[in-house]
Amino acid sequence: MAKRLTLLIIAGMVLGIALGWSLNVAYAAGDPALTVWADYLKLLPDVFLKLIKMIIAPLVFATIVTGIAGMGDSAALGRIGGKALGWFVSASLISLALGLVLVNLFRPGVGVGLKAATDLGELATSQLSFRHFVLEIFPASAFEAMANNNILQILVFSIFVGVGLTAIGEKGEPIVKASEALAQLMLQITDYVMRFAPFAVFGALASVIATKGLGIVVTYGVLISEFYFGLLLLWTILLSLGAVFLRGRIFTLIRYIREPLLLTFSTASSEAGLPKLFEQLDRFGVPRRISGFILPLGYSFNLDGSMMYMSFATIFIAQAYGIHVSLGAQVLMLLTLMVSSKGIAGVPRASLVVIAATLAQFGLPVEGIALLLGIDTFLDMGRSATNVVGNAVATSVITRSEGMLQPLMAAEAEPLHAPSRTAAHGRAGLNLDPEQFEG
Numbered sequence: 001m002a003k004r005l006t007l008l009i010i011a012g013m014v015l016g017i018a019l020g021w022s023l024n025v026a027y028a029a030g031d032p033a034l035t036v037w038a039d040y041l042k043l044l045p046d047v048f049l050k051l052i053k054m055i056i057a058p059l060v061f062a063t064i065v066t067g068i069a070g071m072g073d074s075a076a077l078g079r080i081g082g083k084a085l086g087w088f089v090s091a092s093l094i095s096l097a098l099g100l101v102l103v104n105l106f107r108p109g110v111g112v113g114l115k116a117a118t119d120l121g122e123l124a125t126s127q128l129s130f131r132h133f134v135l136e137i138f139p140a141s142a143f144e145a146m147a148n149n150n151i152l153q154i155l156v157f158s159i160f161v162g163v164g165l166t167a168i169g170e171k172g173e174p175i176v177k178a179s180e181a182l183a184q185l186m187l188q189i190t191d192y193v194m195r196f197a198p199f200a201v202f203g204a205l206a207s208v209i210a211t212k213g214l215g216i217v218v219t220y221g222v223l224i225s226e227f228y229f230g231l232l233l234l235w236t237i238l239l240s241l242g243a244v245f246l247r248g249r250i251f252t253l254i255r256y257i258r259e260p261l262l263l264t265f266s267t268a269s270s271e272a273g274l275p276k277l278f279e280q281l282d283r284f285g286v287p288r289r290i291s292g293f294i295l296p297l298g299y300s301f302n303l304d305g306s307m308m309y310m311s312f313a314t315i316f317i318a319q320a321y322g323i324h325v326s327l328g329a330q331v332l333m334l335l336t337l338m339v340s341s342k343g344i345a346g347v348p349r350a351s352l353v354v355i356a357a358t359l360a361q362f363g364l365p366v367e368g369i370a371l372l373l374g375i376d377t378f379l380d381m382g383r384s385a386t387n388v389v390g391n392a393v394a395t396s397v398i399t400r401s402e403g404m405l406q407p408l409m410a411a412e413a414e415p416l417h418a419p420s421r422t423a424a425h426g427r428a429g430l431n432l433d434p435e436q437f438e439g
Contacts, residue, residue, distance in 0.1 A: 005198070005259060006258060008197075008198040009201050012197075015202055016201060016205030016209070017206070019210075020205060021210075021214055023037050023206070024209060024213040029213075034210060034211065038206075039207075041207040042203060042207040045201075045203050045204035047200070048193070048197065048200030048272070049200070049267065049269055051193045052272050052275065056151070056274060057145075057149055058182055058186050059190075059274075060296045061182075062186060063288055064158035064292050065158050065162045066179045067288060067289030067292040068162025068165075068293065069162050069165045080293065080398060083398050084293075084394065085297075085301065088301045091238065091302060091390055092301075092302070092303075092304065092338055095234060095304040095305070095308040095311075096307050096310070096334045098233065098234055099309065099310070100311045100330055100333075100334060102226065102229075102230045103311070103312045108222050108223045108226050108316055108319070137153070142154075149271070151300055152296075152300040155296045187278070187279060190279065201262070201266035224378055224379065227309070230308055231308065231383070239254065241397070242396065245401065246397065246400055246405075249405075252284065256280040256283055256284050257277065257280050257388065257392045260388050261273065264385045264387070265382070268384055270303070271299075273384075273388050277388060281392065281396070284396065285407065287404055287406070294391075295395055302387070302390055304389070305382065305386025307337070308383070308386070309379060310358070314358050314359060317359060317365070317372075318364050321365050329362065336358055337358055351383070355369060
């Protein structure tokens with residue numbers, strides 16, 4: 001089923017590009033009929049993403065609660081959380097620094113003449129502040145956090161619930177069992193939703209190509225190609241760091257995450273690949289109580305592709321306006337992006353918001369964002385896929401460092417939705433038989 005779904009997704013990509021190009025050629029730009037076609041095609045990915053968002057809140061809540069309740073050890077929780085944050089900060093600095101190095105090396109913005117500003121619409125840069133970041137962490141209502149799919153707030157609430165269940169012991173056992181059942185239910189629903197993925201991929205690409213045409217890729221080909229070269233280099237760095245800990249199993253990890261990668265790339269949404277990433281890490285041998293804690297945390301703090309894009313795009317805009325940014329200012333800009341990017345939860349078009357706020361802070365023309373709006377979808381596809389790679393590697397490495405990564409043969413032998421992994425391992429605690437795990 002997994003291989004068949006991958007082939008169907010690839011087929012959807014190819015057919016979507018072909019249909020989009022055909023429509024773009026058949027209709028003149030601005031033709032109302034073209035707009036109608038593009039709108040109907042976009043309905044497919046819009047429905048798919050709504051279904052994905054329907055799954056995320058209960059899935060994240062259930063996996064974190066069962067994971068923490070299963071640990072039964074607050075010291076272990078703190079240790080794993082500390083390792084995760086340490087990895088996230090290091091990976092973010094690498095990503096930001098790589099973006100700065102490459103944009104100064106390639107200088108894609110030199111010679112580009114930007115015209116008048118374009119209305120930035122919903123880029124709410126005023127929301128981007130330290131105050132916003134702190135307030136975004138804590139939910140005013142658990143139901144509101146879940147309704148808005150605010151992963152960071154769901155994470156905080158779920159941690160309180162998990163720790164509370166550990167404290168009350170047997171009295172909380174029914175809630176732990178219910179959470180385990182909810183996690184399994186969400187995975188089953190994920191299977192159903194994923195069958196619609198090839199159609200979503202088809203519609204997403206067809207709609208974009210129909211309205212923007214293949215010409216937009218050619219027009220900004222230098223920027224896009226150099227940015228994707230940077231992403232490829234970042235993938236190499238992240239996977240090489242993963243290989244230090246995982247050794248030969250890094251190739252198995254790459255093979256397992258190809259479906260969430262394709263989904264995320266095609267829909268330009270990191271959320272689209274999250275439920276499937278949970279499943280694939282299960283298969284890889286990562287206990288659900290580890291992935292259920294680290295992945296939601298990573299989706300708030302470990303967006304490696306977005307990090308690189310922010311530093312790359314900010315200097316690109318300065319170059320496009322012929323503005324020289326000194327090395328000292330670039331280092332300060334890197335640190336600013338490092339902090340401000342952690343406060344983007346709940347802000348529309350988050351990466352563009354951070355870039356706009358940074359441009360304003362350093363006196364650079366915010367209207368330069370206009371140059372990116374036309375190709376942001378294509379750039380977002382790459383950076384979203386990179387976010388998946390970064391979080392998959394981080395989760396696997398931290399699991400390996402804890403000595404809890406299951407042997408591959410055992411992981412392959414169990415059914416994908418075997419309740420034993422979530423239930424039995426979920427309550428086993430961290431004092432496990434070392435012979436059952438690598439490390």
